Amino acid sequence: MARKVLVLNSDYRALTVCSVYKAFLLVFLDKAEVVNQVENTFLRSVSQSFPMPSVIRLYSYVNMPYKSVMLNRHNIFKRDGHRCVYCSSREDLTIDHVMPRSRGGKTKWTNLVTACKKCNARKGDYTPEEAGMRLPYAPFKPSFVVFLRDFSGIGDDTWKPYLQTESIEE
Structure with missing residues (x-):
């Protein structure tokens, strides 16, 4: 299961990305709620079916002083x-x-x-x-949310409303 899930803080700000398995555990253990789910896709056990999460929100606020993209x-x-x-x-x-x-x-x-x-x-x-070589744009440091939104290649359309609020930091 290579699909990823966007994890939001309790204030609906993007916090991180995790596996479907970890997202399901957070929801199942009542530490998070499913905000968006993948349509017509379910996680199945022997006796139950659960919607596959696409975006979850934590119930408790997690203090993240500054989240940056690692330079590598x-x-x-x-x-x-x-x-x-x-x-x-x-x-x-x-x-x-x-x-x-x-x-x-x-x-x-x-x-x-x-x-x-x-x-x-x-x-x-x-x-x-x-x-004599043209540099098409000035190199920049992307913010964490901009990196998730524009460069990670792992998001889906249900993530977009939660990844619109931050700007690029220098």
């Missing part, structure tokens, strides 16, 4: 659509520092992009402008 290779690739930002290739992808590390560039969301090996080698130790 996989998440940079997701943000950039698994394509080289310079030529749109999907082959031999690497990470490129827009401002090269040798020239003081930091390893942070706003300085990293996905590049194929060919474009990365061509750019070398230059900025995109110096190398």
